[in-house]
Amino acid sequence: MTTGFWHQVRAVIDRDLLRERRQGDMLWITIPFGAIALLLIPLAIGTDAVLLREIGPGMYWVIVMLFGVLVAVSRASRETLPQQDASALLGLDPAAGFVGRTASSAVFLLIFEVVVGVVAVGLYDISLIGIGWLVTTMLLVAIGLALLGTLTAAIVNSSTAGAALVPLLVAPLSVPLLLGATQTYDGLQGGYSILSWVLLMVAVVLVVSIIGVLTARPLQET
Amino acid sequence: MSDWGWVTFAYGVAYGSLALYALSIVLRIRTARREIGDNE
Amino acid sequence: MQSQVRIRRWPWVAIALSLAVAFTLSMISPADSVQGDLVRIMYVHVPAAWLAYTAFFVTFVGSVAYLVTKNLRWDRIAAASAEIGVYFTGLALSLGMIWAKPTWGVWWTWDARLTFTFIMFFVYLGYLALRRTTDDPIARASRSSVLGILGAIQIPLVHFSVLWWRTLHQPPSLIRPDGPAIQDSLMLAALIVGVLAFTIVYVALMVKRIELIHLEEKRLAVEQSIRRPVAGEAVTAPELGAS
Numbered sequence A: 001m002t003t004g005f006w007h008q009v010r011a012v013i014d015r016d017l018l019r020e021r022r023q024g025d026m027l028w029i030t031i032p033f034g035a036i037a038l039l040l041i042p043l044a045i046g047t048d049a050v051l052l053r054e055i056g057p058g059m060y061w062v063i064v065m066l067f068g069v070l071v072a073v074s075r076a077s078r079e080t081l082p083q084q085d086a087s088a089l090l091g092l093d094p095a096a097g098f099v100g101r102t103a104s105s106a107v108f109l110l111i112f113e114v115v116v117g118v119v120a121v122g123l124y125d126i127s128l129i130g131i132g133w134l135v136t137t138m139l140l141v142a143i144g145l146a147l148l149g150t151l152t153a154a155i156v157n158s159s160t161a162g163a164a165l166v167p168l169l170v171a172p173l174s175v176p177l178l179l180g181a182t183q184t185y186d187g188l189q190g191g192y193s194i195l196s197w198v199l200l201m202v203a204v205v206l207v208v209s210i211i212g213v214l215t216a217r218p219l220q221e222t
Numbered sequence B: 001m002s003d004w005g006w007v008t009f010a011y012g013v014a015y016g017s018l019a020l021y022a023l024s025i026v027l028r029i030r031t032a033r034r035e036i037g038d039n040e
Numbered sequence C: 001m002q003s004q005v006r007i008r009r010w011p012w013v014a015i016a017l018s019l020a021v022a023f024t025l026s027m028i029s030p031a032d033s034v035q036g037d038l039v040r041i042m043y044v045h046v047p048a049a050w051l052a053y054t055a056f057f058v059t060f061v062g063s064v065a066y067l068v069t070k071n072l073r074w075d076r077i078a079a080a081s082a083e084i085g086v087y088f089t090g091l092a093l094s095l096g097m098i099w100a101k102p103t104w105g106v107w108w109t110w111d112a113r114l115t116f117t118f119i120m121f122f123v124y125l126g127y128l129a130l131r132r133t134t135d136d137p138i139a140r141a142s143r144s145s146v147l148g149i150l151g152a153i154q155i156p157l158v159h160f161s162v163l164w165w166r167t168l169h170q171p172p173s174l175i176r177p178d179g180p181a182i183q184d185s186l187m188l189a190a191l192i193v194g195v196l197a198f199t200i201v202y203v204a205l206m207v208k209r210i211e212l213i214h215l216e217e218k219r220l221a222v223e224q225s226i227r228r229p230v231a232g233e234a235v236t237a238p239e240l241g242a243s
Helices: A002-023 A025-045 A049-078 A081-089 A094-124 A131-156 A162-173 A175-190 A195-220 B003-039 C010-028 C037-069 C072-104 C112-133 C137-169 C185-225
Strands: none
Touching: A002 A025, A002 A094, A025 A049, A025 A094, A049 A094, A049 A131, A049 A162, A049 A175, A094 A131, A094 A195, A131 A162, A131 A175, A131 A195, A131 C112, A131 C137, A162 C112, A162 C137, A175 A195, A175 C137, A195 C137, B003 C010, B003 C037, B003 C072, B003 C185, C010 C037, C010 C185, C037 C072, C037 C112, C037 C137, C037 C185, C072 C112, C072 C137, C072 C185, C112 C137
């Protein structure tokens, strides 16, 4: 069963990546949307370079959290009941489905973070001290947000107002990720310990993974 | 506003909102009972 | 529809009596040496906050119990408690702000506990919104149970993150006077009776709210059992499995 499990995970990832290659809503909608948000902020609050350098990292992470949710929103609006039934009939392990959907979402979110990050560094002149830890943070946020989004999309989908509900459910639960990411950045800049923040993000990833895998079956049965 | 003014405000909010919430439950219960009754 | 949902009136009596006692005690207790009469706000603010946390804990227990037993009774408890918890959270936040304005001069401080409570408020607002989007009791129960568990388990992480954010990063910019020290036994009594009274209010509201859920489920069953004309009497609804 274990080989079967990872085989199924792989199949789900392949399916999601294929769909993205064909429809491209991540590449052509979510990423430009996030980038234009970064452009709008200085228009609204002023273009003072010092100010922008100060608020840049925080704005970047807020945009990652708010717009990253769109990956889960499009999933919730796409995965309809007949499709779920088909997966269940084909004998897809619900836990494998969860892991696979999370993995592909995490890949999308990482791409989103990198592209929007490049824009943010350019527009706001963000310092890249401790780039290794920054990459680690991006990875942890991508996985954590993917987990929360996938689990939430599974909770809401097939309900009428479902997809619109995803951001409301994910936003408050992603607070530890937001604080972890922004405080890690501040810690690297100020030269103080970031260990507790990194561990906090790891804890979020572990906790939501466990809940997601354990509840995959009861969620599919409904 | 005086201290007692603030206290009055706070108790007004607390007891007033509780009364409204209780009233909303009463009204919802009444509506539900009526609708079940109508359909029988 | 023979089995009637029982009408219970004792909860209203219990609420009125317990609040009357709590109110009297909080008015006759002495003023605080630092805060003056403002301390009286504490006798409603602290019980409201306490009940908010308790209610969400009950939601968590109900959610776990539902997923284990698949008995809808637990889901009703979780749902009722979440709604009452959202009410108490909103109340605790409002009362905290009313207390903060005359004490610290601002409505809101980015205090760890305040911020955390505000976030928690939104988690359960989402829980209630989720329940409204699903009609089918079984599907709704499973889905909201998962959210009830996710929310409750994520809450300690949110709590720690906000706590560290306040303590590690920037020290509170406002000079905060210490909270009122309980110097008088009557003040302690007012606080304890306040908590007890609000607990009774919580239990009473739970009884009525669960009664309401029963009625709503019954209404749904009645609606589904009746074939309503779709577009006037001339047109009948298509039936599944009809030849």
